[in-house]
Amino acid sequence: AQSVTQLDSQVPVFEEAPVELRCNYSSSVSVYLFWYVQYPNQGLQLLLKYLSGSTLVKGINGFEAEFNKSQTSFHLRKPSVHISDTAEYFCAVSERNNAGNMLTFGGGTRLMVKP
Amino acid sequence: DTGVSQDPRHKITKRGQNVTFRCDPISEHNRLYWYRQTLGQGPEFLTYFQNEAQLEKSRLLSDRFSAERPKGSFSTLEIQRTEQGDSAMYLCASSFGFGYTFGSGTRLTVV
Numbered sequence: 001a002q003s004v005t006q007l008d009s010q011v012p013v014f015e016e017a018p019v020e021l022r023c024n025y026s027s028s029v030s031v032y033l034f035w036y037v038q039y040p041n042q043g044l045q046l047l048l049k050y051l052s053g054s055t056l057v058k059g060i061n062g063f064e065a066e067f068n069k070s071q072t073s074f075h076l077r078k079p080s081v082h083i084s085d086t087a088e089y090f091c092a093v094s095e096r097n098n099a100g101n102m103l104t105f106g107g108g109t110r111l112m113v114k115p
Numbered sequence: 116d117t118g119v120s121q122d123p124r125h126k127i128t129k130r131g132q133n134v135t136f137r138c139d140p141i142s143e144h145n146r147l148y149w150y151r152q153t154l155g156q157g158p159e160f161l162t163y164f165q166n167e168a169q170l171e172k173s174r175l176l177s178d179r180f181s182a183e184r185p186k187g188s189f190s191t192l193e194i195q196r197t198e199q200g201d202s203a204m205y206l207c208a209s210s211f212g213f214g215y216t217f218g219s220g221t222r223l224t225v226v
Contacts, residue, residue, distance in 0.1 A: 004157075032213065036217075041219070041220075041222075042219050042220075043119070043206055043208075043217035043218050043219045043220055044158070044206070044208075044215075044217040045217070046214070046215065049213060051213060090157050090158070092157075094213075099170075100146070100163050100165070100170055100171050101146070101210065101212075101213060102148070102160045102163060102171065103150075103158075103160065103215070104160070105157030105158050105159070106157050107155075107156055107157050108155070108156070108157050
């Protein structure tokens, strides 16, 4: 069975600073990888996904992530954050042999952008 | 708005009561998923449908939980004899391929 670890439960950062949210996964088979954002009292919105091809994936709102197979990581980065990026971020995996594409989520990282 | 709709947004119920939630997916999406999210945690998979067929259920889905998707359109999730441990956000998502679209969720509080 697969698992996802988000190493930081909270990440405080000043506005316009760069940020990296870390995600490591464990799986016995190849996986697809996803990052979602959740604003208070809302559902999850897809930021980006890695299915195949280039290991550097660009998403919405200026976010990008890099798939590192040897380190089983998929860290999320943004070069300059805004106050509006304050939210909960979830990393998720889906095993490639999973016909239903069910997702396994990490515990989340709360990004707190300070002025 | 053609997103995923969930109703109600909030539900407070007494322990032992039955509750039912509804999810209306995006009409072109053939898959529908239910996830549960407790406070401070990531969502956990409960069950999914492809069209009207329920293809997989998590071990989290005890026999007090039942989900249906008649005619492959909207879905309902029923919890019988609610317990305080059922308090959570219940999220519905639909997809066609890898593009999940989540609803805003139903927050259940069992008192």
